Amino acid sequence: MLAALPAVACDTDCWVRIFQKPSFNEAGASVTLCGAVELPTLKALEGRDWRDDIASIVVGPTATLQAWKDANYRDDYHFFDAGRSYPTLKQFDLQDDIESLKITCMGQPPAPPPAQ
Numbered sequence: 001m002l003a004a005l006p007a008v009a010c011d012t013d014c015w016v017r018i019f020q021k022p023s024f025n026e027a028g029a030s031v032t033l034c035g036a037v038e039l040p041t042l043k044a045l046e047g048r049d050w051r052d053d054i055a056s057i058v059v060g061p062t063a064t065l066q067a068w069k070d071a072n073y074r075d076d077y078h079f080f081d082a083g084r085s086y087p088t089l090k091q092f093d094l095q096d097d098i099e100s101l102k103i104t105c106m107g108q109p110p111a112p113p114p115a116q
Helices: none
Strands: 015-019 030-034 037-039 056-059 063-068 077-080 100-105
Touching: 015 063, 015 100, 030 037, 056 063
Parallel strands: none
Antiparallel strands: 015 030, 015 056, 037 100, 063 077, 063 100
């Protein structure tokens, strides 16, 4: 079940929204990533350094997310399921400890990383 959040501005059901604060707290920064995306670093994501600064995540209905503690997809990753919300990442040992992401859309190949 997805958290009750403001509408997501994507043309697809494949999206991921990341939050700086736990429990989707709007007092911190947040960003919505639309479509299949590969981000080997979160250093300049949407004009902000998101490295080690993600505390909660919502995954859209047709998206899946892989998150790594290290840049360039190094070390182990955690898989986040479609249509789920994660108010904290402590149980995965990822609270404020993510440096790269891959979003996959069900039935679509991954897209190239956005221009930075």
